[in-house]
Amino acid sequence: MKRVYLAQNPADAHLLRGILENAGIPAAVHGDFLWSARGELPLTVDTSPSVWVLNETHYENALEIVAAFVSEAGAGLPSGEAWTCKHCGETNEGQFTECWRCGFPRKIPEG
Numbered sequence: 001m002k003r004v005y006l007a008q009n010p011a012d013a014h015l016l017r018g019i020l021e022n023a024g025i026p027a028a029v030h031g032d033f034l035w036s037a038r039g040e041l042p043l044t045v046d047t048s049p050s051v052w053v054l055n056e057t058h059y060e061n062a063l064e065i066v067a068a069f070v071s072e073a074g075a076g077l078p079s080g081e082a083w084t085c086k087h088c089g090e091t092n093e094g095q096f097t098e099c100w101r102c103g104f105p106r107k108i109p110e111g
């Protein structure tokens, strides 16, 4: 399994999972069950819902779909371009808006 998307909320994750499965890519949502405990847990990648492709051969295709999904969702972030986390230095795939390792946001609000 390979993670293709880190969602803002469970609805977001399940919506994308449906889109992937409609495209013939088996996918799963992980972490949505932790959502209700989110207020009590530190905000990390482990407490965010994420979408995974079950078969890694679908990974590249899935990333294209994710990129389209993200741009349609109006996230406004350029997709496909890898970026480096300012907090931990991890390299992240372009579709992630938060560091997959530490959850640090890709863009810090100015000011």
Ligand SMILES: [Zn+2]
Residues within 6 Å of the ligand: 085, 086, 087, 088, 089, 090, 099, 100, 101, 102, 103, 104
């Ligand atoms: Zn990081």
